[in-house]
Amino acid sequence: MTKPSPLSRIRIGSAPDSWGVWFADDPRQVPWQRFLDEVAGAGYTWIELGPYGYLPTDPAVLAEETGRRGLKVSAGTVFTGLHHGPAVWEKTWAHVADNAALAQAMGAEHLVVIPSFWRDDKTGAALEDRDLTAGQWRDLTGLTERLGREVRERYGLRIVVHPHADTHVDSEENVARFLDATDPELVSLCLDTGHYAYCGGDSVKLIETYGERIGYLHLKQVDPEILAGVVADEVPFGPAVARGVMCEPPSGVPALEPVLAAAQALGVELFAIVEQDMYPCDPDRPYPIAVRTRRFLRSCGA
Structure with a gap:
């Protein structure tokens, strides 16, 4: 058996999302201490903060808890909902500042920015039109650039915008439109392989086309059969996750080996954070999946 080429520029991690954590406080989620114990036990070195308030927000406490593991x-x-224009800036910045300050204190270099949903994540009720007007696109791109500039100047972090199902930055067309309208010096992309496939995109093609804009990766796969049913039934993202649309690699799409190879070929260091959406889930389910996923990624050279 041929040994895979080492992916020396890819830094593998995981996130609270892979333990079914979507909220700062929810009785159906594992306690944060268990998440930290298990993510370290599964062989990961890097983690994301997850929803603000899930992990301790006191940097000294969090540094001690992460460091000893x-x-x-x-x-x-x-x-964020920056397509709503300047009226939402102050509220947005208050939310961003708390997260950015903690990330900076923990030595992080990135802030993942997810656009707001156009339909309710649980009921599917439309909150607004799924397509933005030209004016809303200008607000989205212009204020995202402002966010990138201010986060960099105040906290030394780089924003990476995360295309996401049920948001306005989702499909190949919308992601390309967003990238073409934003300054590469201020705005990079967090390519989530699962969400991009969920919305019909080709991750390898995106990396090869917009390589200089790829600043961060989320590794995720979708189950194509479940996805077909989700699309046919117009199921919102939350219930789609409950159906199991995001699945354990390597059983879904896209294949992660060519994605990682394309990312390695960019010639820059990239985080690749495993994120298997599983909210809500049995508390004993995530750890064995995390162990198997880490083993699979090692077999890919990561």
Whole structure:
């Protein structure tokens, strides 16, 4: 058997998402101590902060808890609705600042930015039109650039915008439109392989076409059969996850080996954080999956 080429520029990690964590506080989620114990036990070094308030927000406490488990933080995550224009800036910045300050204190270099959902994540009720107007696109791109500039100047972090199902930055067309309208110096992309496939995109093609814009990776796969049913039934993202649309690699799509090879070929260091959406899930389910996933990624050279 041929040994895979080492992916020397890819830094593998995992996230609270892979333990079914979507909220700062939810009785159906594993306690944060268990997440930290298990993510370290599964062989990961890097983690994300997850929803603000799930992990301790006191940097001294979090540094002690992560440090004694041999863990380091790669990024924080924020949700934004910048297409709504300047009226939402102050509220957005208050949310961003808390996350960015903690990420900076933990030595992270990135802030993952997820656009807001156009339909309710649980009920599927439309919150707004699924297509943005030209004016909304200008607000989205212009304010995202402002966010990138201010996060960099105030916290020394680089924003990486995460295309996501049920948001306005989702498909190949919308991702290309977003990238073409934003300054590469201020705005990079967090390519989530699962969400991009969920929305019909080709991750390898995106890396090869917009390589200089790829600043971060989320490794995820979708089950194509479940996805077909989700699309046919117009199921919103939350219930789609409950159906198991995001699945354990290597059983889904896209194949991660060519994605990782394309990322390695960019010639830059990239985080590749495993994120298998599983909310809600049995608390004993995530750890064995995390162990198997880490073993699979090692077999890919990562």
